[in-house]
Amino acid sequence: MSTIKDVAARAGVSFTTVSHVLNGTRPVSESARARVQQAVADLGYFPSAVARSLKTSETHIIGVLVPNVTNPFFAELTRGVEDCAHQAGYSVFLCNCDDNPGRQSRYLQTLVERRVDGMLLASAGGAESLPHGWAAYGMPSVIVDRRMPGVEADLVRIDNQAGARLAVEHLLSLGHRKIACISGPESFEVSNSREGGWRQALLAAGIAPESSWLERGDFSSSSGYAAGRRLFERNEVSAVFASNDLMALGVLRAAAECGLAVPSAVSVIGFDGIDLGAYSFPALTTVGYSIRKLGERAASMLMQRIESPTHATQELVLAPELMLRESTAAVRHY
Structure with a gap:
């Protein structure tokens, strides 16, 4: 691999002149500039980003850590982050933590060693999943989607x-009174918040939810399918609220296998608003906020944090909206 000294030797100039030509830091004669540019082309030389980062303390790279890259939510989130980062002149280093706190800790250590300018973290664990001495790094960071107790960082959710x-x-507005909830893992704040909203809405309507109306999954389609089968075999509810769209898609499959037409026999609603939900059959009614815009907002917050690292931390809470499609309808009375 060619070095800046190789370029200088071929062009017949000093390596500082090559640096001035490449970085535009000082005027250089047109003759010298032309020889340097020709030497760069002949040798296929690329400036070292590592060397430049050591000199400027900037890499123009941000790290993005997600729990599960196969989940469409995090794929769409990352796309929004990448769009915003690209416009700001940053590249993205993507890390898939696979919902493993140990892997997350190792990735965070690697990103620090790579001198990334900042990190956007959709956590696979709490503060215990951070490397020892994390706070001492002072890395500009934004947490998205899942709060990390005890961690001082900007949050968008x-x-x-x-x-x-x-x-x-x-x-409830469609007349349903027996409404099940398929929640996520108890260890996730997201799961508990969405389950809490389910309980609040029922209690506000004067309905005490039965314990058998609550099932748990792991936010995957297969877990939603299994939970849906259990619910439908008990034949107690007329509607299902799944805590994310992937589990709701699993519920649609379970309903079909149990001979229950959606939405005439049972209504199903999800949470997140992934693009895939618009193309299921029936199309999935859900609640959410544009995931891509969520990524853009999070990346924009990170850019601000990189530029102003001493500003007070902030929390941005985005209000979800109902995305009315085909999987919910008025309860059927017999």
Whole structure:
């Protein structure tokens, strides 16, 4: 691989002249500039980003850590982050933590060692998943989607409890009274907030939810399918609120296998608003906020944090909206 000294030797100039030509830091004669540019082309030389970062303390790279890259929510989130980062002149280093706090900790250590300018973290764990001495790094960081207790950083998230209430209130407005909830893992704040919104909406309508109306999954389609099968085999509810769209898609499959037409026999509503939900059959009614815009907002917040690292931390809470499609309808009375 060619070096800046190789370029200088071929062009017949000093390596500082090459640096001035490449970085535009000082006027250089047209003759010298032309020889340097020709030497760069002949040798296929690329400036070292590592060397430049050591000199300027900037890499123009941000790290993005997500729990599960196969989940469409995080794929769409990352796309929004990348769009915003690209416009600001940053590249993205994507890390898939696979919902493993240990892997997340190792990735965070690697990103620090790579001298990225900042990190956007959709956490796979709490503060215990951070490397030892994390606070001492002073890395500009934004947490998205899942709060990390004990971690001082900017946060951008959806109002999960309000979104769950909105979903259940929609079902209540259609006459449903026996409404199940498929929640996520108990260890996730997102799960507890969405389950709490389900309970709040029912209690506000004078309905005490039965314990058998609550099932748990892991935010995957397969877990939603299994939970849906259990609910439908008990034949107790007329509607299901799934705590994310992937589980709701699993519920649609379970309903079909159990001979229950959606939405005439049972209504199903999800949470997140992934693009895929618009193309299921029937199209999935859900609540959410544009995931791509969520990524853009989070990346923009990170750019601000990189530029102003000493500013007070902030929390941005985005209000979800009902996305009315085909999987919910008025309850059928017999």
